[in-house]
Amino acid sequence: MRYTHYNFTVPQEKIVRVITDTDAYNEADDQFAIVHAALSPKFENVGFIAAHFGINRVKLSMEASFQELERLFGHMAVPTKGLLYRGAVNPMPDRFTPVDSEGARLIIKEAMADDPRPLFVTFLGPITDLASAYLLEPRIANRLTAIWIGGGAYPSGGIEFNLGNDINAANVVFGSSIAVWQVPKNVYEMMPVSLAELEYRVRPYGAIGRYLFDQLNEHAQTDIPRKSPFRTGESWVLGDSPAVGLILYEHRFEFDWVPAPQIGVDMNYIHTGLNRPIRVYRRIDPRLILEDMFCKLALFAQNQVRA
Numbered sequence: 001m002r003y004t005h006y007n008f009t010v011p012q013e014k015i016v017r018v019i020t021d022t023d024a025y026n027e028a029d030d031q032f033a034i035v036h037a038a039l040s041p042k043f044e045n046v047g048f049i050a051a052h053f054g055i056n057r058v059k060l061s062m063e064a065s066f067q068e069l070e071r072l073f074g075h076m077a078v079p080t081k082g083l084l085y086r087g088a089v090n091p092m093p094d095r096f097t098p099v100d101s102e103g104a105r106l107i108i109k110e111a112m113a114d115d116p117r118p119l120f121v122t123f124l125g126p127i128t129d130l131a132s133a134y135l136l137e138p139r140i141a142n143r144l145t146a147i148w149i150g151g152g153a154y155p156s157g158g159i160e161f162n163l164g165n166d167i168n169a170a171n172v173v174f175g176s177s178i179a180v181w182q183v184p185k186n187v188y189e190m191m192p193v194s195l196a197e198l199e200y201r202v203r204p205y206g207a208i209g210r211y212l213f214d215q216l217n218e219h220a221q222t223d224i225p226r227k228s229p230f231r232t233g234e235s236w237v238l239g240d241s242p243a244v245g246l247i248l249y250e251h252r253f254e255f256d257w258v259p260a261p262q263i264g265v266d267m268n269y270i271h272t273g274l275n276r277p278i279r280v281y282r283r284i285d286p287r288l289i290l291e292d293m294f295c296k297l298a299l300f301a302q303n304q305v306r307a
Contacts, residue, residue, distance in 0.1 A: 001045045001083055003038060005303045010041045016118045016247060017110060018043040021087060021103060023053035023125030025064040028216035030124045032293065033240040034072055035208060039296040042248060046110055049087045049103035051125040054165050062089045075208040088128040091166035098132035107133040111140035119144040122243035125162050131169035134176055145179040147243045153186035154258065154280055157269035160185045167263055174260035180278040181246060187281050188239035193290065195234050201294045206301035245289035254283040
């Protein structure tokens, strides 16, 4: 699936294949990143995978994420045949046992495909499906780039939601040779927006704009975000959006090469120096990412009115 209804054209050699792996029903920011990915003509979207996010909020969290993907694309009136996949229903039980799923099999299929276009797999939640795909088929390691929104700030690490939902999977991926671009917590929190900004720049633009704003506003009234120290009552953090933004513009001078750490049970980083280096981003450009999303959403709504 590739949305191309723009007056600008993306050169063929710049088009990349993208799989988005998302715990879409966990919070309210995944939805913005999903729509942004779907509307980016650089992306040949080959699949959206529903990810689990534990059992504290929803018992069948992966299935809830899948249903949220269906709702999102329904509001966009975009066909989803062959586009939506179910990921792992739970975390890996240890570092050696994959959780097989449609999502893991999609990653393997696309990684092993005879297709010269680069493959990016973005993870907006835990990386269970990537670790499982790798354990099922280790040859994928040098055939994709994974962008992960997750992990604590360097050098120490610490408690972080996406990492906490599958520490075993993170250790599998960090111990592999898979190319990883990590966006840790201190960096993905560089995506603050105000609710007034979202009401003005998102809600007026079609059914999907209304849904994006309204679901975030509704989620903001629940106990978890109301008690969160970085929710101010008038602001939010679109922390998953850098996964899209880094494919659009990779911020070539805003990351460090860091030997991938091992991760302890308390989510701290253990720097052994034994693993290969990964990209760890230290900064992203929120203006570029947010403005691109706002403009694509407005143009999408404009094109729908004309159709």
